[in-house]
Amino acid sequence: MQGSGNDSTFPCLFMQHVTPDKIYHVTVMPCYDKKLEASRPDFFNQEQQTRDVDCVVTTGEVFKLLEEEGVSLSELEPAPLDGLYSSVSTQEPTSHRGGGSGGYLEHVFRHAARELFGIHVDEVTYRPLRNKDFQEVTLESEGRVLLHFAVAYGFRNIQNLVQKLKRGRCPYHYVEVMACPSGCLNGGGQLKAPDTSSKELLQHVERLYSMVRTEEPEDVPGVQELYRDWLHGEGSEQASCLLHTSYHAVEKASSGHSIRW
Template structure:
């Protein structure tokens, strides 16, 4: 069904009927009580026709993520309830309960409140208030702790774990695909290699996380979802190539609800948000002597879809009746909190030193003062493509020094549009590219990608997938640009702030990770590591007779 040249509907048998109610093809400003009609011409333009025959062209409406989350057309009723429960009001309620518990000397109802802030949020505030990311981090720490929050952390820390685990997962998948014969590994002399002669050669003091420690997990066969429009042979998840990034919940939601066949290709590794949730509720909790339900964990994110991610049943503990992330609030909701607390300008906030623990920051060894934030290299969507390419080049082929951001050792080119990039690792003498990665942002590029994967025509080994055009820095929950600044310029400004003064460090150079793997998880290949760092996906079965009966 086509409403206009720019808006096309498909899969109208949605989850809550009628799904068409969420579509706003045009905006109509009611100017009188006189009845009229709507006319659509051959070009798809809409006109309001008055009773006297006069025609007025109507403006095309835009639909943003706020509109989508506010309606019931494409998320389930259960999801919509969970989303409404995640707001700054819920945080206020917990803080009020804590205050009452202290006054009543009742420790049983008191919860330790933890706020984890994304680097994209920092960049958004830095762009609007002309601050550095470090200044923003210290001011937000001051703001939240004055509200009664106990700890403020940085998801750049958990992103190191997510990046490293994703890279290890990719190398493992690649080797298994080679051993199975799904793909052929080119060698440097042009001959074909097998998985048996691709032992990693670090030799540079990198953390050795690939040494076997436990029995390998059983292979899992994942079949296409019930909503797939085409039957296909089972896909073995452990060797499914291309591996598709899983950090974007908008993309995951789309895949589960419309393309069940794509799920085996999606990375098992949790997003930085959810790994932080596991760390806070389990590792930090054990250090503080607290049970998971005695901690209230809030994440500040650039995206409304992160609320849906936190609400997934996979991230819920039946034993303690709590979620790894209890509440997600967006950058815009935090700014609203400023006004609610009688503050209108972040520049007048005080600054507070960042907490020790899950913060990626360099501190002065003598004074303990914060000197600089630390983060992985790569773009503002997390740098998954950049890091996995560098890691895989070294581990699979012994090639060091690859740097996608600086086009060192790889060819980087834009394909079709600015939101689709290809990155290729090639060496002289090889009969084909050693590795071919891509970054696909926005649903137009995602649709092309899933179509190629479905028909086995995708030439890529790994794809970084993001639902938002321009990626996470342009998330639906980010601060809006001033009216005088074009969106493109604003995104560029925020992207520059994302890297402003942030020292680059590879995840395996984070000394706390080796300690976490051993102290918290008992090693990188243990059952506990899989439970805390990996997840799973579920194709949604649609019941067309009763759209409310959705099975997950």
């Protein structure tokens, strides 16, 4: 459960036995666009008359708030992580495989290789095309391409991808598209680099991110607990309803542009 920033309300509801309208849900995101996303009608709970996410602040804004309060992050003692799940160790943060933008391509790729072709993929290898933000991943067997995936990050590469689609020359089964070059780690809401180049800062962030221990989502005890105890198992109607969302075109009049954060 990650990525959209609007998908993590329900464990709080169930596990702390409070209704959504009694929760003020704040997410910290690398991105200003998440504010608009949270304001979409898709994420308004009609039944409870409340939003799934009440407030989105960017990492840069958190840093600024701390600065205004005279708090320096480097001087703070690490605090234990707050855990929603009884079986999960709260001492160490963990991440997913597949980069800093959610890792969906890698997860879908491995899953598809296993389920469709019975092939176990350990390391996913990216082949850069025009630049490091447009890369391909293939699964081949006996000279045949079984899966053909790509990542296209940044509008320049997205434009190229759209051109391919328009010309009917898009060979991919799946494309991970992200608006920011280098993905979310380079999001517009991230901290700015004051005394180092933004490229160096990004490389530093990528290095730190790659050091976080990774886990397969299905192996995380909290995820198993969630499915077992709260969602009536994988593939259940409840899981489908609560974990999936859909997007609809935003009408101008109800756009989030007028919302003050």
